[in-house]
Amino acid sequence: MAQDRPGEFELIRAYFAPLANDPGSLGLTDDAAVLKPEPGLDLVLTKDVLASNVHFFADDAPEAIAAKALRVNLSDLAAKGAKPRGYLLGLALASDWTERWLERFCAGLSADQSAYDIRLLGGDTIRSNNGLQVSITAIGQVEPGKAVRRSGARSGDVLFVSGTIGDAAAGLNARIDPAFCERVSLARVDESHILDRYLLPRPRTTLAPLLVDHASAAMDVSDGLFADCGHLAKASQVGVEIDLSKVPVSTALRHLHTKAPEDFVRFLNGGDDYEILAAVPAEKAAQFSRQAERAGCPVTEIGRMSEEAGKVRVKENGRPVALQRDSGFRHF
Amino acid sequence: MAQDRPGEFELIRAYFAPLANDPGSLGLTDDAAVLKPEPGLDLVLTKDVLASNVHFFADDAPEAIAAKALRVNLSDLAAKGAKPRGYLLGLALASDWTERWLERFCAGLSADQSAYDIRLLGGDTIRSNNGLQVSITAIGQVEPGKAVRRSGARSGDVLFVSGTIGDAAAGLNARIDPAFCERVSLARVDESHILDRYLLPRPRTTLAPLLVDHASAAMDVSDGLFADCGHLAKASQVGVEIDLSKVPVSTALRHLHTKAPEDFVRFLNGGDDYEILAAVPAEKAAQFSRQAERAGCPVTEIGRMSEEAGKVRVKENGRPVALQRDSGFRHF
Numbered sequence: 001m002a003q004d005r006p007g008e009f010e011l012i013r014a015y016f017a018p019l020a021n022d023p024g025s026l027g028l029t030d031d032a033a034v035l036k037p038e039p040g041l042d043l044v045l046t047k048d049v050l051a052s053n054v055h056f057f058a059d060d061a062p063e064a065i066a067a068k069a070l071r072v073n074l075s076d077l078a079a080k081g082a083k084p085r086g087y088l089l090g091l092a093l094a095s096d097w098t099e100r101w102l103e104r105f106c107a108g109l110s111a112d113q114s115a116y117d118i119r120l121l122g123g124d125t126i127r128s129n130n131g132l133q134v135s136i137t138a139i140g141q142v143e144p145g146k147a148v149r150r151s152g153a154r155s156g157d158v159l160f161v162s163g164t165i166g167d168a169a170a171g172l173n174a175r176i177d178p179a180f181c182e183r184v185s186l187a188r189v190d191e192s193h194i195l196d197r198y199l200l201p202r203p204r205t206t207l208a209p210l211l212v213d214h215a216s217a218a219m220d221v222s223d224g225l226f227a228d229c230g231h232l233a234k235a236s237q238v239g240v241e242i243d244l245s246k247v248p249v250s251t252a253l254r255h256l257h258t259k260a261p262e263d264f265v266r267f268l269n270g271g272d273d274y275e276i277l278a279a280v281p282a283e284k285a286a287q288f289s290r291q292a293e294r295a296g297c298p299v300t301e302i303g304r305m306s307e308e309a310g311k312v313r314v315k316e317n318g319r320p321v322a323l324q325r326d327s328g329f330r331h332f
Numbered sequence: 333m334a335q336d337r338p339g340e341f342e343l344i345r346a347y348f349a350p351l352a353n354d355p356g357s358l359g360l361t362d363d364a365a366v367l368k369p370e371p372g373l374d375l376v377l378t379k380d381v382l383a384s385n386v387h388f389f390a391d392d393a394p395e396a397i398a399a400k401a402l403r404v405n406l407s408d409l410a411a412k413g414a415k416p417r418g419y420l421l422g423l424a425l426a427s428d429w430t431e432r433w434l435e436r437f438c439a440g441l442s443a444d445q446s447a448y449d450i451r452l453l454g455g456d457t458i459r460s461n462n463g464l465q466v467s468i469t470a471i472g473q474v475e476p477g478k479a480v481r482r483s484g485a486r487s488g489d490v491l492f493v494s495g496t497i498g499d500a501a502a503g504l505n506a507r508i509d510p511a512f513c514e515r516v517s518l519a520r521v522d523e524s525h526i527l528d529r530y531l532l533p534r535p536r537t538t539l540a541p542l543l544v545d546h547a548s549a550a551m552d553v554s555d556g557l558f559a560d561c562g563h564l565a566k567a568s569q570v571g572v573e574i575d576l577s578k579v580p581v582s583t584a585l586r587h588l589h590t591k592a593p594e595d596f597v598r599f600l601n602g603g604d605d606y607e608i609l610a611a612v613p614a615e616k617a618a619q620f621s622r623q624a625e626r627a628g629c630p631v632t633e634i635g636r637m638s639e640e641a642g643k644v645r646v647k648e649n650g651r652p653v654a655l656q657r658d659s660g661f662r663h664f
Contacts, residue, residue, distance in 0.1 A: 088379040
């Protein structure tokens with residue numbers, strides 16, 4: 001570390017302590033945080049590690065990197081029906097970090113702390129042996145026994161997905177291949193949309209209480225829609241039938257469906273969507289859909305759970321669509 | 333990642349799932365873990381990130397790297413008086429990782445899970461953009477309001493430290509400068525001792541309940557004895573007076589005191605000791621010391637808390653010892 005940059009204690013005081021506005025953080029001046037669980041509630045714990053040039057680009061806006069690192073964890077909490085409570089931040093700073101960079105990174109965290117009602121409880125900052133890595137452990141809470149798992153779906157349950165699918169993978173593609181959008185004549189507004197959807201996940205925290213009330217199983221879509229449908233089916237020991245024509249897509253993806261049909265299917269299963277995939281018993285489906293709409297986070301029915309344990313069948317206009325095996329995005 | 337190495341799902345199944353023997357881990361098959369806090373208890377949360385060639389050597393035994401990453405967190409829990417409950421593991425594997433390496437890393441975790449009664453709850457594995465990084469969030473529990481903080485020490489309290497101080501820093505020195513031990517004629521058995529103390533912290537978990545009953549303030553010694561005394565004093569708004577001749581040292585360090593007196597003082601404040609530093613009201617001091625001895629984890633009185641807020645004074649045989657400002661080890 002260059003001599004003129006502040007040490008860990010100064011960093012904590014200047015940048016992180018202002019984020020630690022939960023009394024349990026002890027102002028980040030102790031060895032550990034102390035959390036008083038709300039009586040009777042279960043805690044939901046999740047941890048994601050993000051590395052530059054694996055999960056984000058090193059030159060992404062620091063605010064966006066911070067937001068993504070927090071939001072992928074918030075997405076996991078939402079999928080389990082949990083309300084965010086607090087998080088711990090492990091930050092391995094890139095060797096060329098600057099104070100300005102860190103200031104902007106913390107501004108990104110601060111904005112999201114307000115947006116998602118979550119607070120920094122503790123953590124650790126080190127210098128990385130190379131690029132930036134961000135490791136966040138997020139803690140949520142949920143009524144006892146009510147955490148929504150992947151394993152509760154039953155044959156006949158309706159399969160819903162929130163938002164739109166495929167945008168983030170298309171956005172990543174546009175980042176890697178800058179000529180792509182022009183080649184497929186994607187409008188500028190659609191290009192902005194997909195780039196933004198890759199950069200900034202929208203964790204569906206408003207769906208969390210509705211999942212607790214309605215869903216038999218849920219997870220977030222991070223590896224790819226069909227891959228994650230497979231995970232849900234496998235955990236629940238049922239199958240799943242997806243109607244491709246029902247999968248909700250943005251204007252941008254609809255354009256790609258026509259202009260680049262092979263890319264389109266790849267993007268649908270490209271991952272990084274951070275939308276909610278939920279199985280809902282048929283008798284609760286209409287109410288779930290209505291309440292999600294009312295909560296400002298519409299969900300779309302894309303299929304049904306079937307009896308064929310572990311099987312993912314995709315149809316389009318009644319005709320089977322062949323999927324490449326294991327075509328989901330692997331962060332690993 | 334090389335094509336012939338397993339993907340994340342296979343890794344989880346083969347290596348991590350066997351470590352996740354707490355029902356709350358959901359067998360690592362879900363987006364998150366679900367923890368039922370024991371009614372009425374507070375949770376203590378801590379997170380440390382360790383990077384190769386910063387906190388350990390890349391060629392250290394994988395079992396030792398795993399143990400160190402877990403133990404530095406267990407040391408924080410112990411210092412707060414908390415009993416280990418579970419942990420989440422963030423693993424960024426070095427680009428040249430092998431299955432054999434991972435198998436040994438997990439064997440190290442497994443042995444320590446038994447030794448310290450803690451279980452894997454969840455986590456994330458990614459490929460690092462360079463060297464290995466291990467990020468662990470450990471969760472402990474403690475009677476409500478009883479977590480021992482840094483901030484409760486009062487003037488007149490007796491200052492104790494567990495184990496011996498300076499071995500780990502001497503061991504690190506011996507790693508970096510292989511001719512050191514020969515130059516100062518350190519016996520082979522003492523060389524092994526200091527190397528081992530650097531490699532493998534001994535978190536003083538057995539002291540945790542005694543700290544809850546006796547200590548007004550506590551922390552673990554990781555930055556360096558005098559530096560950490562300063563942190564404790566500052567947080568408690570008192571001062572501290574240390575008698576250097578009372579600081580407990582091993583046979584190896586006693587040898588260095590004679591043969592390399594300047595190195596000796598540097599090692600005493602070198603950090604990585606993971607011993608417990610505790611302030612105990614005078615009337616409880618004898619009982620604390622007796623019970624620690626009985627628990628197999630002796631503590632030594634090294635000084636007293638004073639009224640001079642934030643001041644660390646070190647004396648040896650009644651004469652003041654000058655400390656270099658800010659000479660503690662910085663992991664950052």
